[in-house]
Amino acid sequence: MFALEALKMLLKKPFTWKYPFEPIEVPEGFRGKPEYDEENCIGCGACAAVCPAEAITVTEDAKVVLTLSYADCTFCADCEKACQWDAITLSKEFELATLDKSQAIVQIEREKNVCEGCGGTISAVEQMDWIKEEISEIKDNIPADDLEAITKLCPECRRDKAAENIISEVYS
Amino acid sequence: MLEGLKNLCRKKSPWLMHFNTGSCNGCDIEIIDALTPRYDAERFGAVLKGSPRHADVMLVTGPVTKQVKPRLKRVHAQMPEPKAVIAVGNCAATGGVFKGCYSIENGVDNVIPVAAYVHGCPPKPEAILFGAVTALNALFGD
Amino acid sequence: MALKIPIGPQHPALKEPTNFSVELDGEEIVDAYVKPNYNHRGMERLAEEKTYPQVLVLYERICGICSQIHPQCFAQATEDALGIEVPERANYIRTIMCELERVHSHLLWAGVGAHELGFDTGLMYLWRDREAVMDILEMISGNRVNYKMNTIGGVRRDIDERKIPMLLEALDAYVPQVDLYANAFTKDPTLRARLEGSGILTRKEADELCVAGPTARASGRDVEVRRDDPYAAYEEVDFEVPVVDDGDIMARAVVRLLELYQSINILKQALKNIPEGPIQADIDEIPEGEGVGRIEAPRGEVIHYVRSDGSWYPERTKVRAPSYVNIPALIPMLIGDTVAEIPITVASIDPCWSCTARVAIVDTNKKTEKIMTFEEIRSHYG
Structure with a gap:
């Protein structure tokens, strides 16, 4: 049944690609x-x-x-x-x-920013630059203390510091 | 001298065997595809054989399920020396997207030694040809 | 005394690991046992630990041949559960991908079937023509297999308008090729001698076993999700559902070849009528709920079930692949046939073992095995 097809194919160029001798295009x-x-x-x-x-x-x-x-x-x-x-x-x-x-x-x-509290990682330098840029618009609404903490302390140390602040406020 | 001739012969006509160890079929159809007209791996003397006793190179696909693990070991043991295993696809290399399934061994190299890895999910038939050439060159010299 | 021979899990005629044992009387098969499960990976469990978009990538790898069907079905089930409306253009692109996949799957099946008959010329010609549809799929999706086209609420990639005339041309070139294979399969005396009258599944057996897809339609069981429960854009295209009553291997080949014509027909309509618009819906929240997706895969009906608990992770997913209902049909097909018919009979239902693996308790130390019934599972885990 495929005899005719085979004859037709004889007259055509080979179907096989030359790869790896010729590069292919994706x-x-x-x-x-x-x-x-x-x-x-x-x-x-x-x-x-x-x-x-x-x-x-x-x-x-x-x-x-x-x-x-x-x-x-x-x-x-x-x-x-x-x-x-x-x-x-x-x-x-x-x-x-x-x-x-x-x-x-x-x-x-x-490169990374090192936490001043524990020596751990805050974030990559570029990511911190981006964060600073993002919060520049709402800068005035954030207390200066927190703003500094964001750039200098890692999330864990920030949490500890916040907890300390609350405790000292309550018990002072 | 004789060893060199032997290696040349092995490199020029690798007989392949394909074993599926629980893959998704993607790599398997691409392996068969590499043997069909457009890619025609038989140009390089590669023939797909059904029996491990005839094969030099085993192409393993799939992350190796727990059920198939003893069979994979047995089939590998049945192959005559020198033999090579090529892990085709990323789930054969590391488990790929199936990492964390309870019923898999996370890659072929946890069960039998692997000579080369072909990365891709699934790799294109061209990439499989390239991987086979890389593996054979590494095993039997350039 | 009946002779019992095992076939598999590694066997030249099987492309995936599975195990059969057949009982023989002379050369005639008197009984058959099928043991799948070599491909069981435990994906439904893993899916509970992944987010919805990650599950799409995982479920794409249920089966590399149906790698559009499974994620689309999961996306449909999730859209049902979360109440998301899919844009019209996305529905058309899904339809196009589904049908392209059907064309590639049926050509692949016909090639494998020809190979199992010892007709390797057929394999080579069929897979040669399959490359054209693989190129189209690669051009649209960026990969030959595992397309990653679907996302929850639509598709990820658009079809370039400039490519549509080229796609239509490529589809037109397919018709004479399909004619060639349809002629070869239905007129060639050798193929007819092998295919006609063997591997018979009667209408009654088909109904009892609830078989799906081309296997069912070749036994006169007229089920078709695309027509009965239209999804994606199938409501807006015209097509016929070929049904043959003979129930033998030839009937299954004829049904698939006729479906190829219908797929090309659907593809042309969908490509011509594809509407403009967005391809992804916006998702605002994930409510609780459950949903079901049904799709006619090249092998039969796929069902996905999703239950959402409102989190990013699906609480439970369930997959039913078509081969799961088709594989038991092998037993009545094989009984009464000869050993030489086993490979083509098995190939004739186009089994997909990687789709199918389900609950089995295998104790590798004691070399015992037990398939659990539903009641046992319930009493064990309930």
């Missing part, structure tokens, strides 16, 4: 290996929060480090959608074989 909007943008990323970790496969981890040792393991990634592009700074995009790269899966990572490092 369509616009292809979801390949995720890449961070060094300029735009503020290290907020929104991408890590939405990731369905828990492929993005945030560590805060010397610096704030976002590590995306594309050995876990599902290439769903939810991170791309969640990032309002366009700092993570899915590139067109699809040849992603490795011999060691721990090498399959994409990383970005951000």
Whole structure:
């Protein structure tokens, strides 16, 4: 039944692509290996929060480090959608074989602000700049004490300090 | 000298076996796709075999469910030496999106040794060809 | 003395792990047992720990062939539970994706079926033509499989207006190819000898087992969710539902090939009539509630159930995949046939084992196994 089809195909060019001897083109909007943008990323970790496969981890040792393991990634592009700074995009790269899966990572490092109370992490420097910008409009409504605390203390220390203030007010 | 010739032969005609350990079918159809006209892996001497006793390279897909784990070990033991395992897809590499399911082993390398990983969810057929070439070059020399 | 042979879990004729054992009298099958569950991963449990958008990504991977159907069905169930109205354009895009998936799935099935018959030329030609629809899917969604098109309340990506003439052209080019395969499957004497009269599922058995999808429609059981309970934009397109009464493997092949024509027809209508507008609904709050989604997948009816407790995480989800009802139908199909018919009979229902794995208690230490009944589960966990 396919004899006629086979004869027709004899007269045509080969259907097989020459890959890997010739590169192939992937369509616009292809979801390949995720890449961070060094300029735009503020290290907020929104991408890590939405990731369905828990492929993005945030560590805060010397610096704030976002590590995306594309050995876990599902290439769903939810991170791309969640990032309002366009700092993570899915590139067109699809040849992603490795011999060691721990090498399959994409990383970005951000300087961090250190808490004056405990030496822990407040946030990445860029994220703090953004927070300052965001609250600049409502600055006048916030007590000066709190405003300082936001930029100098981590959330835990801020909570402790607030609790101390309340206690001292009540018992003084 | 003889070893070099042997390795060349192994590299030029890898016989493949495909084993599904609970994957979603995505990687499996892409593996079959790599053997059909557009990608035609048979250009490189690769043939998909049904029996592990005929195969050099096992392509494993899926996060390895608890039920299939003893079978995977047995099938791997049945393959003749030298043998290589390529984990195709991200759930075969680490468990991928299934990480945290109670019935999986989080990746093939927790059960049998893996030579190479092909990342993607699922990888394109081209990426599978590229991964197979990477693995064979690493195993049998460039 | 009947001979009992096991098939699987790793077997050349099976693309996914499963286990059959058939009892033989000579070459005739007198009894058959099917043991799925090798693919059981425990996704419904994991879904309770993920947010709604994350569950969409997880449920996309229930099955890589129905990777539009399952997340769409989950999204429909969630929209039902949360009371979200989906924009018209999103409904059309969902319809287009569903039908493209049906075309690719049926071509894939026909190729696998040809391979199981030892007809590898057919496999190669069918999968060659399948590449065109895979390219369309990749162009629209950005990936060949696991499209991630759906979101709660709509779709994530729009179809570019400029691409529509190209898509229509590609669909027109499909019709002569489908003609070729329809001719090959229905006229070729060798294929007819293999397919006609084997793997018979009678109307009565089909009704008793409540089979779904093309398996049911090939046995004269006229069920079709797209017509009976229209979802997405199916109310606004015209199509016919092919039903054949024979109940053999040939009937199942004919139903699927006729559905290919209908899918191309639906796709053309949907692409021509696609309305302008937004593709996502706004979601303000997550109320409590429960919802059900029903979809006609290429294999039959998919049902998703979602219960919301008002949080970001679904309280309970439940999936019923079509192969779950179709696999028991293999037993009456296989009994009375010969050993050589097993691969094609199994392939003829287009089973999807990864969709299906359900509650089974497997004690690997004692090598015993027990499938729990509903009453047992209730007394155990109630």
